Amino acid sequence: MSDKISNKNNLLKKSPSNLVIFVGENFNNLSSLKRYVSKYEYSFIIDLLKSKDKKKHIITLDINSQKKITLVSLKKNINLSEVENLGAELYDLTSDTKNAQYIVNSDTVSSKSNNLIGHFLHGFNLKSYNFEKYKSKKNKKNISLNVIGKNKPSFKDQIKFKALEEGTFYTRDLVSEPGNILHPDEYAKRLASLRKDGLKINIYDEKKLKKLGMNTLLGVGQGSIRGSYLVTIEWNGLKDKSKPLAFVGKGVCFDTGGISLKPAKFMEDMTYDMAGSAVVVGLMKSLALRKAKINAVGVVGLVENMPGGNAQRPGDIVKSYSGKTVEILNTDAEGRLVLADALTYTEEKFKPKFIVDLATLTGAIIVSLGSEYAGLFSNNDKLSKQLIKAGEHVEEKVWRMPLNKNFDKLIDSKNADMQNINYVGGAGSTTAAQFLQRFILNKTPWAHLDIAGMAFSKYGGALNSGGATGYGVRLLNKLIEDHYE
Numbered sequence: 001m002s003d004k005i006s007n008k009n010n011l012l013k014k015s016p017s018n019l020v021i022f023v024g025e026n027f028n029n030l031s032s033l034k035r036y037v038s039k040y041e042y043s044f045i046i047d048l049l050k051s052k053d054k055k056k057h058i059i060t061l062d063i064n065s066q067k068k069i070t071l072v073s074l075k076k077n078i079n080l081s082e083v084e085n086l087g088a089e090l091y092d093l094t095s096d097t098k099n100a101q102y103i104v105n106s107d108t109v110s111s112k113s114n115n116l117i118g119h120f121l122h123g124f125n126l127k128s129y130n131f132e133k134y135k136s137k138k139n140k141k142n143i144s145l146n147v148i149g150k151n152k153p154s155f156k157d158q159i160k161f162k163a164l165e166e167g168t169f170y171t172r173d174l175v176s177e178p179g180n181i182l183h184p185d186e187y188a189k190r191l192a193s194l195r196k197d198g199l200k201i202n203i204y205d206e207k208k209l210k211k212l213g214m215n216t217l218l219g220v221g222q223g224s225i226r227g228s229y230l231v232t233i234e235w236n237g238l239k240d241k242s243k244p245l246a247f248v249g250k251g252v253c254f255d256t257g258g259i260s261l262k263p264a265k266f267m268e269d270m271t272y273d274m275a276g277s278a279v280v281v282g283l284m285k286s287l288a289l290r291k292a293k294i295n296a297v298g299v300v301g302l303v304e305n306m307p308g309g310n311a312q313r314p315g316d317i318v319k320s321y322s323g324k325t326v327e328i329l330n331t332d333a334e335g336r337l338v339l340a341d342a343l344t345y346t347e348e349k350f351k352p353k354f355i356v357d358l359a360t361l362t363g364a365i366i367v368s369l370g371s372e373y374a375g376l377f378s379n380n381d382k383l384s385k386q387l388i389k390a391g392e393h394v395e396e397k398v399w400r401m402p403l404n405k406n407f408d409k410l411i412d413s414k415n416a417d418m419q420n421i422n423y424v425g426g427a428g429s430t431t432a433a434q435f436l437q438r439f440i441l442n443k444t445p446w447a448h449l450d451i452a453g454m455a456f457s458k459y460g461g462a463l464n465s466g467g468a469t470g471y472g473v474r475l476l477n478k479l480i481e482d483h484y485e
Helices: 031-035 039-049 080-093 116-127 155-176 184-197 206-212 215-221 267-289 335-350 364-369 381-394 405-410 428-437 473-483
Strands: 002-005 018-023 058-064 067-073 099-105 142-148 200-204 229-236 245-255 295-305 317-319 325-327 354-359 374-378 398-400 446-450
Touching (some): 031 039, 080 116, 099 116, 116 142, 116 155, 184 245, 184 295, 215 317, 215 335, 267 473, 295 335, 335 354, 335 428, 354 381, 364 428, 374 381, 381 398, 381 446
Parallel strands (some): 018 067, 099 142, 245 354, 354 446
Antiparallel strands (some): 058 067, 200 229, 374 446
């Protein structure tokens, strides 16, 4: 898949490729077509449209065996997310095509369209992703878009979109990898390779983590033959030493549930229990590639939750990096234990402007919000509003859920400072977030995104074809662009 920006208007005359033209709502106002087709072809198109469903957004017309014209209908006051969806829809229309070249005429949209063409291409490219690394027969589909005309995306915008696509695809790649390949040891190696993008990477192995006292993180991974790690990823896009923005991700590379073993049905999906960390990694890669003018840090805890002979037991009590103690009542409530140490360390080490953590944390959030919204829990109204607005702009939506001191009694322990689950029942997502909030010690603005229903889709969505979605990379990039750059 590729898109090219070209000034070669003679492509219209010489190439047999498909021509993409933008027209008015419900395929009205087709007068612009006359500039690009003959009078006979124009009359033929008008006749063909009479038998087409005008409720569609895109209609492809066969002019002859050598020429097709694709009309894209733009409604009035269309938003950029809808434009991206149109680009993705065009990709879907090429599903039966192995090789094709499209010429996108940017002059058929208004120059005041707020980079409409750039967003159209962005949607097309995001939808084109597929993960075929382990297939013996690859899909050799090759679809290219050549953009002509005056309303092409600027070079700066092309870099921005490319960086965002690469970051999103990197996240999808990580989430798509099977657990036998992307275990914590391999994951840490891959993160080390990101130094080539200009990121500063520090990897803390088990020996260092024990010295630091990160026992809640280490406890999750102690049943696995694989190592456990905390990795920090820094991007310094400003010359000053201003406080960074911090993003923390849960990286449970495979989650069996540990001694509190999960049911076998659908356990194979637990390869994506590291999606929160993958979003953080993809975001940091994207920021580096587009040379974002901010300081940011990503922190990910990488573990594998296995029921080995040395595995953590229900009833164990561990001391966290914060000094607070936790009674482990269920070893399948492990993500919050990984995040607990990572959150306190991030706040203490980097003293950030805010912390946003992401995790496929609870099945309860799927019961609440399905696959339409991520759950947002926060101690800060301003940050919450910014996340909600950013999510609406890029169609990666979040819904704010409650935090309240009244929930604390559900996770207070008789034997330690707290317990890792609510055994009374109910409010599973909220009590998990309430647990995490206890590890924000200095009142740093903090938001927790429970992305359990958003990270992976069996059916696909507007901008992905099923599997890993990359949800969160574009959301957080938009948050940064609109409020912190």
